[in-house]
Amino acid sequence: MLLAILGLPLLAAALATSTLLLPEPRYARARWPHRALPIVTIVAAACALALATSVALRTAAGARIAAFSGVLSAAPLSALIVLLIALVATTSGVYSWGYMARACAHEPRRLPLYYANFNLFVFSMLAIPLVDEPTLVWIFVELTTLSSALLVSFESTQEALEAAWKYVALSLMGAAIALLGFLLLFAALEAAGSDSFTWQGLLTAAPRMPPALLETAFVLILVGLGTKVGLVPLHTWLPDAHSQAPSPVCALLSGIETTSVLYVILRLLPIMDAASAASMRDWMVGFGLLSVGAAAFLLLQVRDYKRLFAFSTVEHMGIILVAAGLGTRAAHFAALYQILGHTLTKSFCFFAAGAAVLTVTTREIASVRGLLSASPAAAASLLLGGLAIAGAPPLPIFMSELSILRAGLAEGRYLGIALLALFIAVAFFGVMLHINRMVFGAPADGPQAGSSGPALRAGLHASDAASALPLPRTCASMLVIAGALVIAVGLIIPSPLQTLLRLAAAGL
Amino acid sequence: MTSTAVANALESLNALAGGLFLLAAFAMVATRQTLGCLRLFIAQSLLLAASAFLLGLEHHSVHLLGVGVVNLITKPILVPWILGRTLSKEVYARREIDQVLNIPTSLLIALALAVFAYFVTLPVLAAVAAEFRGANVPIGFAALLLGAYTLAVRREAVPMLIGVLAMENGAFFAGIALARNLPLIVELAIASDGLVLVFVTGVLVRAIHRRIGSTRVGGLTTLKEEAAGVTLLQPRVASPGHGSARPTRPEAA
Numbered sequence A: 001m002l003l004a005i006l007g008l009p010l011l012a013a014a015l016a017t018s019t020l021l022l023p024e025p026r027y028a029r030a031r032w033p034h035r036a037l038p039i040v041t042i043v044a045a046a047c048a049l050a051l052a053t054s055v056a057l058r059t060a061a062g063a064r065i066a067a068f069s070g071v072l073s074a075a076p077l078s079a080l081i082v083l084l085i086a087l088v089a090t091t092s093g094v095y096s097w098g099y100m101a102r103a104c105a106h107e108p109r110r111l112p113l114y115y116a117n118f119n120l121f122v123f124s125m126l127a128i129p130l131v132d133e134p135t136l137v138w139i140f141v142e143l144t145t146l147s148s149a150l151l152v153s154f155e156s157t158q159e160a161l162e163a164a165w166k167y168v169a170l171s172l173m174g175a176a177i178a179l180l181g182f183l184l185l186f187a188a189l190e191a192a193g194s195d196s197f198t199w200q201g202l203l204t205a206a207p208r209m210p211p212a213l214l215e216t217a218f219v220l221i222l223v224g225l226g227t228k229v230g231l232v233p234l235h236t237w238l239p240d241a242h243s244q245a246p247s248p249v250c251a252l253l254s255g256i257e258t259t260s261v262l263y264v265i266l267r268l269l270p271i272m273d274a275a276s277a278a279s280m281r282d283w284m285v286g287f288g289l290l291s292v293g294a295a296a297f298l299l300l301q302v303r304d305y306k307r308l309f310a311f312s313t314v315e316h317m318g319i320i321l322v323a324a325g326l327g328t329r330a331a332h333f334a335a336l337y338q339i340l341g342h343t344l345t346k347s348f349c350f351f352a353a354g355a356a357v358l359t360v361t362t363r364e365i366a367s368v369r370g371l372l373s374a375s376p377a378a379a380a381s382l383l384l385g386g387l388a389i390a391g392a393p394p395l396p397i398f399m400s401e402l403s404i405l406r407a408g409l410a411e412g413r414y415l416g417i418a419l420l421a422l423f424i425a426v427a428f429f430g431v432m433l434h435i436n437r438m439v440f441g442a443p444a445d446g447p448q449a450g451s452s453g454p455a456l457r458a459g460l461h462a463s464d465a466a467s468a469l470p471l472p473r474t475c476a477s478m479l480v481i482a483g484a485l486v487i488a489v490g491l492i493i494p495s496p497l498q499t500l501l502r503l504a505a506a507g508l
Numbered sequence B: 001m002t003s004t005a006v007a008n009a010l011e012s013l014n015a016l017a018g019g020l021f022l023l024a025a026f027a028m029v030a031t032r033q034t035l036g037c038l039r040l041f042i043a044q045s046l047l048l049a050a051s052a053f054l055l056g057l058e059h060h061s062v063h064l065l066g067v068g069v070v071n072l073i074t075k076p077i078l079v080p081w082i083l084g085r086t087l088s089k090e091v092y093a094r095r096e097i098d099q100v101l102n103i104p105t106s107l108l109i110a111l112a113l114a115v116f117a118y119f120v121t122l123p124v125l126a127a128v129a130a131e132f133r134g135a136n137v138p139i140g141f142a143a144l145l146l147g148a149y150t151l152a153v154r155r156e157a158v159p160m161l162i163g164v165l166a167m168e169n170g171a172f173f174a175g176i177a178l179a180r181n182l183p184l185i186v187e188l189a190i191a192s193d194g195l196v197l198v199f200v201t202g203v204l205v206r207a208i209h210r211r212i213g214s215t216r217v218g219g220l221t222t223l224k225e226e227a228a229g230v231t232l233l234q235p236r237v238a239s240p241g242h243g244s245a246r247p248t249r250p251e252a253a
Helices: A002-020 A024-029 A032-060 A076-103 A108-130 A134-152 A158-191 A199-208 A211-229 A237-244 A247-274 A280-299 A305-326 A329-360 A376-390 A396-411 A414-439 A454-461 A473-491 A495-506 B003-030 B034-059 B062-086 B088-092 B103-127 B136-153 B157-178 B184-212 B240-245
Strands: A065-067 A072-074
Touching: A002 A032, A002 A108, A032 A065, A032 A076, A032 A108, A032 A495, A072 A076, A072 A108, A076 A108, A076 A247, A076 A329, A076 A473, A076 A495, A108 A134, A108 A247, A134 A158, A134 A211, A134 A247, A134 B184, A158 A199, A158 A211, A158 A237, A158 B136, A158 B157, A158 B184, A199 A247, A211 A247, A211 A280, A211 B103, A237 A247, A237 A305, A247 A280, A247 A305, A247 A329, A280 A305, A280 A414, A305 A329, A305 A376, A305 A396, A305 A414, A329 A376, A329 A396, A329 A473, A329 A495, A376 A396, A376 A414, A376 A473, A396 A414, A396 A473, B003 B034, B003 B103, B003 B136, B003 B157, B034 B062, B034 B136, B034 B157, B062 B157, B062 B184, B103 B136, B136 B157, B157 B184
Parallel strands: none
Antiparallel strands: A065 A072
C-alpha cells in the first residue's frame, strides 16, 4: 500500500516524460497529451489521497505499517504529513488543470513539461515521510528541489529564472550542509554500537550516542534543511521562488513542501531528547522567533501579493518551530494543529491569488483596487484567505496560535510568548492592510503594468477584456472546496484526525 | 614491510591527499576562469576517490573501495560530460569572472574559514574512537565551508554550481572517515542524485543564458522590496529614484 502511494505519481510522471520525448511532427498532431495528462495527474493524486487516508486511519488506530522490507514505514506523524501532501497534491492538480490550460493557452507544448515535473515533485515529497532511512530522506529532499526548479522557472521571465536560480543555489547549499549532518548522525549511531540507520534505530541507540556528535549533527541539519524550510536568515530565496512560480505550484511549495522538510527536522527532536542534549530546543525557539519577527516586518513592505503569502509562510514555519521547541505535549499538539491549519489555509490562499492573477493579470498590489466588483469570487477568496492566514477566529490558524501561546505561558516563557504575540499581531496587520487595499475601494482604470509574466499577459490579452473571462471551472470548484475545508477545520476536527494529531504529538 | 609500516604509509598518503584536497578548495576560491574551476573540481574528486581507496585499504573496508570507484566514475567523468552536453559553450569558454570581493580578501576569509572549521571539528573528533581521528574530518568540513563561500561570492552560474559540488565533495571527504560503513546503495543513490543535480541545473542555466544572454546570475537582482512606490513605509530619503543607491539588503544573491 505504501509502495502504491509512491508508485502512482511516479507512473504519472513517467507518462508525462514519455510524452515529452515523442518526436516533433507526431507530437504536433497529437492532441491527447493536453487532455490526458491533467486527468492522469489528478487520478494518480486522488488514488494516493485515498490510500493515504486509509494509512492515516490505520495508524490512528495504533498500527505501525512497514513495507518494502522496512525501507518504507508509516507512524502517526509521517501518516499525517503524507495525508496532507496527498490532499494538497490532489487539490493543486485539479486547480492546475484549469489554470495551466488558461496560462499556457498559446503554447500548449509546454504542458507535458509542467505535468512531468509536477508528478515528480509530488512523488519526491511523498517519499520524504514514508522512507525510513535518513540519508535516503536527504536524497528525496534534494529531488524535491530539483523537480520544482523547472516548475518555479516555468513562466520563463527574467524574474522567474532569477527566482529559480536563487532557489536552486541556496537549497543545494543547504542540502550539502545537511548531508554532512546526516553522515555525522551515522557516525554517532556507529559509536553507539548499532547499525540500523532508521529513525527508530536512531531513537533506540540515542542514549549511548556521544552528545558532541549529535549536537553538531543537529546544528548542521537545522541550518542545512532550515534553508529549505525558509528560516531566517537563509530565507532569501523563498519570497522570490514562491511568488514567481505558477499558483498551483506555489500552493504545493508553500503549503506542504516546506512543512515536509520541517518534518525531517522535527523527527530529530526525540532523538536529541533521548541523548539528553536538550539545549537544542532553545536554539529552535530562538531561530523560530527570529523567523517570525523578520517575516512579520518584511511583510509590511511587499509590493506583490504572492510575495505577501510567501513571507507569511516564513512566519508560520517560525511559529511551528517555536511550538516544537517549547517541548511540552500541549505545545507539540498545537504545533501539529498549526501544520494542519497552515497547509490547508496556505494552499487556499495561493488558489485565491491565482484566481486574482487570472482576473487582473498582475501581481502588484498597488495596481489592484476594488477587486470585489471586478471578480467577486477572487475577491471573496482573497479576503477569506487573508483573514485565515493572518489568524482571525474562528479559523484554524487562530485556534492553533492560541494553543501555542497558552502552552508557552503554561511553561513560563513570558518573554518569548510576548514577542511571538507581538509579531503575530504585526503580521496580521500587514496582511489585512494589503488585502483590504486590493479587495475594497474604487476599481482601478484597467490592468496596469505589473510584474506577472509575459506568458500570462499575452495569453490573456488574446481575448479582449481579460477580466471578463470567468474563472475556469476547476479553479472555482477548488476554491470552494479548499475554502470549505479551511472553515471546517477551524470549527471541528473529526475524532480520527484528533487521535492522529495526539499520537503524532506523543511521538515528538 | 610490516603491517604497521604499511598502515603508516597509507596514512601519510591519505594526509597528502587531504592536504591537496584542501589546496584545491582554496584554489577554487582564487581562480577566475570557469574552465579552471571545473578542472579543480575534477582534481578534487580524484583526490576524494584516492582518499577513499587509501582508507579502504588501511581499514580493509570494501564499502570504502566501492565509494572510491563510484566517485571515480561519476565526478571526474560523468559530471563534465553532462555539463558539456547541456551547456556547450559556457563551460568550455575561458571567461573572466568578477567576484563580490577581490581575491586576496577572499583568500584571507577562506583561511579564516578553514581555521574555524578545524576548531569546530575538535569536539567531534574527541567524541569518536581513536581510529577515526585523522585529517579527513577537519579538511572535509573546511572544504564544505569554502564551497559555501565560493557559492556566496561568485557571480557566474557555472562556478556557483561547481561550488555546490565542491561542498558535497567536502561533506564526503569527512564522511568517508567517519561514516565508513554507509551502505553502498545509499552511496550510489547520492551519486546519481548528484548527476541529476548537474543535469537540472544545466538546463536551468541554459534557459537563463537564452533569456538574458549571459550566465552572470549575480547581476539578477530585480526581486526586492525596496524603493519607489511603497506607500506604507516612506524611505528616509524622500526621492523615489534612490532605491538603487541604498545599500543592498542580504536578499540580493
